[in-house]
Amino acid sequence: MSAEDTDTPGGAFIGYKTCPVRRTLSILNGKWKPLIIYELLPGPCRFNELKRRLPGVSQRLLTAQLRALEADGIVDRKVMEVVPPHVEYSLSEKGRSLHPVLQAMEIWGENEIKNYPIS
Amino acid sequence: MSAEDTDTPGGAFIGYKTCPVRRTLSILNGKWKPLIIYELLPGPCRFNELKRRLPGVSQRLLTAQLRALEADGIVDRKVMEVVPPHVEYSLSEKGRSLHPVLQAMEIWGENEIKNYPIS
DNA sequence: GCGCCTAGTATACATAAGGGTACTGCACAC
DNA sequence: GTGTGCAGTACCCTTATGTATACTAGGCGC
Numbered sequence A, B: 001m002s003a004e005d006t007d008t009p010g011g012a013f014i015g016y017k018t019c020p021v022r023r024t025l026s027i028l029n030g031k032w033k034p035l036i037i038y039e040l041l042p043g044p045c046r047f048n049e050l051k052r053r054l055p056g057v058s059q060r061l062l063t064a065q066l067r068a069l070e071a072d073g074i075v076d077r078k079v080m081e082v083v084p085p086h087v088e089y090s091l092s093e094k095g096r097s098l099h100p101v102l103q104a105m106e107i108w109g110e111n112e113i114k115n116y117p118i119s
Numbered sequence C: 001g002c003g004c005c006t007a008g009t010a011t012a013c014a015t016a017a018g019g020g021t022a023c024t025g026c027a028c029a030c
Numbered sequence D: 001g002t003g004t005g006c007a008g009t010a011c012c013c014t015t016a017t018g019t020a021t022a023c024t025a026g027g028c029g030c
Helices: A020-028 A033-040 A047-053 A059-071 A099-115 B020-028 B033-040 B047-053 B059-071 B099-115
Strands: A075-080 A086-091 B075-080 B086-091
Touching (some): A033 A099, A033 B020, A047 A086, A059 A075, A099 B099, B020 B033, B033 B047, B033 B059, B033 B086, B047 B086
16 A cells, blocks of 8 residues: 555545555445345345344344445445335445445354354 | 354354354454464464555454454464563464465455455 | 754544444335 | 335534654663
8 A cells, every 4th residue: 555645534545545444444434235245146125124124133224335335336225205214225336346345244253154154 | 043142152153152253253253363363374484574564454353353263273372481472373283274264265365355355 | 951853652632433223114914 | 195215415413544742661871
């Protein structure tokens, strides 16, 4: 990494402009973001369905991380103006391009669970 | 993911026992951990050299994340009893097995930087 | 024998990120 | 009119991370 891009106005990663790993981490740096992307890989999903698929996440956090992913162009948010409200989240092209990263995580985790099962 | 492993005593990931992605995230969930592993991939490295290679990290954080990675069996810590002190960090076999994950992140980041350069 | 060097460790304090729960407004079922 | 589902928002609290400083122990210059 070059030492020139040491700017990080909003707490983003120093060096995300030039360091590939930091650039990727600047997108995936939320606790739930990789899991959200992982759950959206098969196809679009509504808010509460996503919440059910991600045990442990709170509404507040899920909203916040979805908004961040939307701002980064990873997730698309489609609002149907009906009652009850219907909001559909899906991966953008850029989001789908993260598939190999999530897949690598999945493969490593599968191997870990197989070799070192817990309780 | 099954709903049974909802235990997470110390703030670890719910479901890390059975969900592969969560299992991987339970190891990589620190802001600097992926970068530390990335920097250690080429070979062993001393503390201050690591610090120099990771602009933006503080001594305190680097120490803490190295200890966490050590506890997870990702990083080996070798202390030479000399003056001045000499401590060498390196990846364990388990740590090296994370190479594909870091590589996927690197590739994605490279592509991003190429397609969407910043300033 | 005093101050400065290395390679860290330890402490204190501030801010950022994560988390829990209650609450909204509207429609539908009962 | 009570309960349920949807897609959030508001409020408050706990971890995680960031910053700064002081400390270890021996060796070196003077």
